[in-house]
Amino acid sequence: MPLRVACYIRTKTGPLYTTGPFSKNISDDAWYLLRESFHLHRFTRHALLENNGNMARYSSSNERGATAPHDFDIVIKVPVCRSVSTDGLSVHYNSATGESRALLHGITPSQWDTLVKDLKSQPELLSHPMLIPTNLYEKQLAAMEGFRSEIDVNILATEIEVGVFRPGRLEKASTSAHAHRRRTPHSSDTPSTIPAARSQVFLKRLHSYQFALATLSHVCRFSIKHGDFLLDTIQELAEWPHLASMNAEDLTHGIVYHKTLADGMISQIQALKDRLASETSLMFSLISQEDARISRALAEDSATIAMAAKRDSSAMKTIAVLTTVFLPATFVATLFSMPSFDWDGSSPRVTASFWVYWAVAVPLTILVLVSWRIWWSLEARRERMDAIASKERYSSKHLAG
Numbered sequence: 001m002p003l004r005v006a007c008y009i010r011t012k013t014g015p016l017y018t019t020g021p022f023s024k025n026i027s028d029d030a031w032y033l034l035r036e037s038f039h040l041h042r043f044t045r046h047a048l049l050e051n052n053g054n055m056a057r058y059s060s061s062n063e064r065g066a067t068a069p070h071d072f073d074i075v076i077k078v079p080v081c082r083s084v085s086t087d088g089l090s091v092h093y094n095s096a097t098g099e100s101r102a103l104l105h106g107i108t109p110s111q112w113d114t115l116v117k118d119l120k121s122q123p124e125l126l127s128h129p130m131l132i133p134t135n136l137y138e139k140q141l142a143a144m145e146g147f148r149s150e151i152d153v154n155i156l157a158t159e160i161e162v163g164v165f166r167p168g169r170l171e172k173a174s175t176s177a178h179a180h181r182r183r184t185p186h187s188s189d190t191p192s193t194i195p196a197a198r199s200q201v202f203l204k205r206l207h208s209y210q211f212a213l214a215t216l217s218h219v220c221r222f223s224i225k226h227g228d229f230l231l232d233t234i235q236e237l238a239e240w241p242h243l244a245s246m247n248a249e250d251l252t253h254g255i256v257y258h259k260t261l262a263d264g265m266i267s268q269i270q271a272l273k274d275r276l277a278s279e280t281s282l283m284f285s286l287i288s289q290e291d292a293r294i295s296r297a298l299a300e301d302s303a304t305i306a307m308a309a310k311r312d313s314s315a316m317k318t319i320a321v322l323t324t325v326f327l328p329a330t331f332v333a334t335l336f337s338m339p340s341f342d343w344d345g346s347s348p349r350v351t352a353s354f355w356v357y358w359a360v361a362v363p364l365t366i367l368v369l370v371s372w373r374i375w376w377s378l379e380a381r382r383e384r385m386d387a388i389a390s391k392e393r394y395s396s397k398h399l400a401g
Contacts, residue, residue, distance in 0.1 A: 002127035003119070006034060007104040007112055038101040041073040044090040048105050053079035053222045055229050057236075070095055072129055072240075074233065078140060078226070079219045083147045083212070087136055093129035095242045100129045104136075111139060125251070128243065130234050134251045137230060141223060141258040144216065148265060148272075151212055155275055158205055164282060199287050206280050210273070217269050220262055227259030 035044065047054055058073040072093040088105035107115070118135050125131045234252055237243050340354035 002099055003131075004038070004099070004101045005104060005132070006038060006102070007107065034103070038090075038103060039071070039092040039094070040090045040101075040103055041075055041092065043075055044103065047075045047077045047090070048088040050077050051080045053077055053219075053226075055226060057229075057233050072237065074129065074133060076133060076136075076226070079215075079222050081147075081215050081219045083150075084140065084143045084216065084219055087140060089133060089136060091129050091132060095240060098127045098242060100127060100131075102132050104132070107136075114139070122250075125246065125248070128237075128246055128248060128251070130230065130237065130248065130251055133230055133233075134254055137223075137226060138254055138258050141261050144219060144223065144265065145261065147212075148216060148268060151209055151216070152268075152272060154205075155209055155272060155279070158202065158209075159275075159279060162202060162279070162283070164279065199283060199290070202283055203280070206276055206283065210276050213269055213273055213276070217266070220265050220269060223262040224259060224266075227255050227262065230255050231259075 031045070034040070035042075041058060043056065047056075055076045056074070058075075059071065060073075061070045072095070074091045075089070077088045087107055089102065090105075091100060091102045093100045104112075104115075115132075115135060119126065119131070122131065231252065234248055234255070238248065338354075338357065340351045340357060
């Protein structure tokens with residue numbers, strides 16, 4: 001059998017692994033048994049635990065002094081990006097038997113079915129150790145392009161929802177007043193402001209796209225190096241006597257083509273990042289306009305309230321002036337109407353109990369004034385304490401920052 005494959009399937013439910021790549025489905029003993037059976041390289045398990053991506057190839061000879069290598073190993077782990085791929089691969093090739101043994105880690109059931117069909121369509125290359133690495137590389141680039149296209153569609157939908165882009169229309173500047181008036185009815189398509197709640201939703205969405213593009217950009221740069229690595233490996237294996245007779249041009253052409261796709265994808269990702277930066281800038285500008293509109297409305301309301309307060313103040317001032325004018329006459333009328341004065345005699349006279357009025361009125365007035373002064377002092381002290389506490393909180397916050 002020229003090719004034997006073991007596959008660790010990635011399901012849609014649950015994480016790929018917890019403490020190790022085989023902790024849920026394969027025990028350590030089973031893993032070591034699989035490694036010995038497939039003659040996998042000892043770095044296979046370490047490579048599959050990596051998240052940033054790695055690739056290495058090793059050739060070895062079983063006999064001392066041998067001029068040609070006997071065994072060949074290749075270990076590849078693409079960077080983890082759940083929306084693209086989490087593939088890991090370890091291949092061992094034995095030149096004496098012409099047999100390749102491979103361990104696939106992290107592919108989905110549908111990807112496995114597609115891989116089996118592709119392998120069956122290339123029976124002449126089944127014993128070539130680079131058949132599966134090349135096939136997975138092509139599938140990875142296809143998944144990356146699909147994910148990039150999905151992000152592009154989502155960004156376009158957001159732009160249309162915000163109103164900064166309308167498919168099929170290109171806004172052109174014109175000095176013609178008639179043309180300006182003709183475009184005016186469509187100006188409502190682009191909102192001048194966005195409510196705060198909606199702006200938060202848009203900003204979170206834009207930041208999620210930026211995060212996805214950053215991850216995809218990392219995977220794309222790795223894919224370019226990955227393609228160069230596969231091309232160098234195929235060129236190196238072409239010198240092996242057991243593989244020289246195989247025509248690996250199809251593998252080489254597939255790698256070159258998909259590596260070109262990765263080069264173009266870098267530019268597309270940068271263009272999407274520029275669009276997101278422009279969209280984010282516009283969003284903050286619209287938020288600022290909304291804040292300015294709200295501040296202006298508050299200022300207008302404050303001015304209205306101030307004018308009403310001024311009118312109330314004028315009315316109270318009028319009342320205070322009138323009260324001051326009539327206060328002496330009121331005091332005189334009240335004083336003379338008291339029973340302390342006797343107006344029935346030949347001449348007015350003050351009764352002997354008139355001193356009671358002053359004995360009660362003067363202390364009561366003093367008590368009211370003293371109570372008011374104490375209350376005023378306590379309020380002033382409380383305001384000073386609040387101001388000091390506010391300064392201390394501000395200072396401690398900035399020192400902690």
